[in-house]
Amino acid sequence: MPAERLRRDSARTRDRLLDAAGELLAGRGTEFSLPDLARASGVATATVYRHFTSVHDVHREFYHRMVDELVGELEHISTRHHGVERLRLIDERWVKLAVRWGRASTHIRRPEGFLERVRADDPLTSALYDGLAPTVRELIAEGIVPEQDVDYAILLWITLFDERVIADLTATAGWTARRVARSLTASLLGAWRAPSDVAAPAP
Amino acid sequence: MPAERLRRDSARTRDRLLDAAGELLAGRGTEFSLPDLARASGVATATVYRHFTSVHDVHREFYHRMVDELVGELEHISTRHHGVERLRLIDERWVKLAVRWGRASTHIRRPEGFLERVRADDPLTSALYDGLAPTVRELIAEGIVPEQDVDYAILLWITLFDERVIADLTATAGWTARRVARSLTASLLGAWRAPSDVAAPAP
Numbered sequence: 001m002p003a004e005r006l007r008r009d010s011a012r013t014r015d016r017l018l019d020a021a022g023e024l025l026a027g028r029g030t031e032f033s034l035p036d037l038a039r040a041s042g043v044a045t046a047t048v049y050r051h052f053t054s055v056h057d058v059h060r061e062f063y064h065r066m067v068d069e070l071v072g073e074l075e076h077i078s079t080r081h082h083g084v085e086r087l088r089l090i091d092e093r094w095v096k097l098a099v100r101w102g103r104a105s106t107h108i109r110r111p112e113g114f115l116e117r118v119r120a121d122d123p124l125t126s127a128l129y130d131g132l133a134p135t136v137r138e139l140i141a142e143g144i145v146p147e148q149d150v151d152y153a154i155l156l157w158i159t160l161f162d163e164r165v166i167a168d169l170t171a172t173a174g175w176t177a178r179r180v181a182r183s184l185t186a187s188l189l190g191a192w193r194a195p196s197d198v199a200a201p202a203p
Numbered sequence: 204m205p206a207e208r209l210r211r212d213s214a215r216t217r218d219r220l221l222d223a224a225g226e227l228l229a230g231r232g233t234e235f236s237l238p239d240l241a242r243a244s245g246v247a248t249a250t251v252y253r254h255f256t257s258v259h260d261v262h263r264e265f266y267h268r269m270v271d272e273l274v275g276e277l278e279h280i281s282t283r284h285h286g287v288e289r290l291r292l293i294d295e296r297w298v299k300l301a302v303r304w305g306r307a308s309t310h311i312r313r314p315e316g317f318l319e320r321v322r323a324d325d326p327l328t329s330a331l332y333d334g335l336a337p338t339v340r341e342l343i344a345e346g347i348v349p350e351q352d353v354d355y356a357i358l359l360w361i362t363l364f365d366e367r368v369i370a371d372l373t374a375t376a377g378w379t380a381r382r383v384a385r386s387l388t389a390s391l392l393g394a395w396r397a398p399s400d401v402a403a404p405a406p
Contacts, residue, residue, distance in 0.1 A: 029314060106314040111232060111306070113371025151376065156390055159368050165358065168316025173354065187359055187394035194393025196386060 014051055017041050018065055021058050025104035030059060059108045066101055067124045070094060074131035083142055086135055088185055091161065095181040098166040105163035114158050115151055132157055136192075145192040156191050160184050217254055220244050221268055224261050228307035233262060262311045269304055270327045273297060277334035286345060289338055291388055294364065298384040301369040308366035317361050318354055335360060339395075348395040359394050363387050 020041035024032045034055060038045040052058050073093045081089055098105065110117070117125035136153045139145045145153075161184060169180045223244035227235045237258060241248040255261050276296045284292055301308065313320070320328035339356045342348045348356075364387060372383045 103314070106316075109312060111309040111367070113309075113367050113375055115371045116375040119375060152372075152386065155368065155371065156363070159362060159365060160359070160394075162362060162365075164314070164316050165362050168318045168358065169355075172316055172319040172322060183355065183399060186397045186399050190393040190395070190397025191363075191390035192393070194389045194396070196389050 010051075013043060013047065014061075017043055017048060017051055017058070018062050021062050022101070022104040025059075025062065025107045026102055029107045030055070034058070062104070063108050063110070064124055066097070066105060067128055070097055071124075071127045071131045073097065074128075078131070078134060082138065084139070084144060084189075087139065087189075088181075090132075090135065091185040091188075092178070092181040094161050095166055095177045095184070098161070098163045099170055099177050101163060103167060103171075106167055109164075114155055118151075128158070129154060139192070145189065146195075148192065148196070153192055157188055160188050160191070213254075216246060216250065217264075220246055220251060220254055220261075221265050224265050225304070225307040228262075228265065228310045229305055232310045233258070237261070265307070266311050266313070267327055269300070269308060270331055273300055274327075274330045274334045276300065277331075281334070281337060285341065287342070287347060287392075290342065290392075291384075293335075293338065294388040294391075295381070295384040297364050298369055298380045298387070301364070301366045302373055302380050304366060306370055306374075309370055312367075317358055321354075331361070332357060342395070348392065349398075351395065351399070356395055360391055363391050363394070 017037060020043075021037060024036065024040055032040075032055065034048050034052060035045055037043075037052075037055075037058060038048045041048070052061065070093075074090060077086060077089045077093065112120075114125060114129075118129045132154050133150060136145075136150050136157070140147055140150075165184075166180055169175045169183075170177060175183075220240060223240060223246075227239065227243055235243075235258065237251050237255060238248055240246075240255075240258075240261060241251045244251070255264065273296075277293060280289060280292045280296065315323075317328060317332075321332045335357050336353060339348075339353050339360070343350055343353075368387075369383055372378045372386075373380060378386075
């Protein structure tokens with residue numbers, strides 16, 4: 001086979017394995033083995049071992065693919081839209097992606113903090129930060145939200161748009177993806193607009 | 204030994220085991236065994252097995268002890284204080300507890316959503332819900348925050364006061380516990396006060 005086609009086949013197999021990993025994660029959490037993944041995907045065990053060195057590697061790659069998808073969407077939206085409209089469109093896509101990732105995503109949360117990973121130059125977290133920061137800076141520059149600590153503002157954003165929160169509101173509370181996106185965007189704008197001394201004790 | 208003293212000794216050993224579990228969780232995450240816990244705590248392995256049936260049992264009990272502490276504090280504060288003052292005091296205690304739990308707490312997050320666990324009558328999550336709901340209802344009744352979906356309001360609260368967020372702001376950003384509590388309380392009040400149509404598209 002020509003090299004190009006080999007690469008394409010390999011990428012397709014990898015995607016198929018990660019799709020199956022998503023089903024395993026959703027069904028039974030992180031407790032599965034590479035042979036389990038082979039069985040679930042219908043891919044030969046030897047091939048699975050060529051793609052992944054361990055189950056932790058599978059978790060990590062599943063997580064990477066999720067964040068990659070989100071970062072891709074951020075770039076696409078950010079070049080075409082501005083202001084609150086951009087925020088709204090990003091949040092809508094984010095919720096739709098999280099709904100598609102489903103319960104699988106709630107099993108593979110990193111224990112390290114978001115800011116911790118940004119400071120450590122974790123490439124994927126930095127890409128996410130860089131994808132979100134221009135929107136926050138633009139909203140500040142346009143006076144839609146007040147001057148504030150951009151790191152804290154982004155931390156609020158990724159915290160509210162947590163996959164477990166989105167899964168809870170759609171699957172448990174029965175909200176539509178649209179309603180979840182609208183509500184979380186409203187809450188986030190409220191949080192960003194809050195005067196930072198609002199919680200000061202009475203003098 | 205009299206039964207009372209036996210019970211007291213047993214409770215003390217359990218606490219010592221959970222303290223050691225906290226150090227193991229903080230140091231290397233969830234990947235440790237009951238014999239590891241015996242070594243780390245200086246408690247005989249046979250005794251460890253009398254307290255816990257598996258490492259998952261240890262994770263669960265560590266999580267239970269954390270939420271129990273928080274619920275205890277909620278009750279204590281709620282009977283003595285009102286309004287924004289009560290919210291502020293709860294948030295301060297919450298952050299201080301999370302700082303004490305430290306990195307250990309970020310390794311044992313439940314994959315099920317908060318509302319999902321409340322609907323399933325999970326006793327600990329229900330106790331937390333019941334500890335938080337009166338404060339939200341009082342703020343609504345007093346007109347400090349507008350009429351709103353109490354489930355959603357509480358979900359925002361426990362989401363913003365996530366242990367990983369608190370660890371990130373204190374350990375990574377270097378904020379004091381006081382500053383974290385003030386800032387998150389301000390953001391939460393902003394989110395609760397946000398008009399729910401703030402993110403509606405321009406007509």
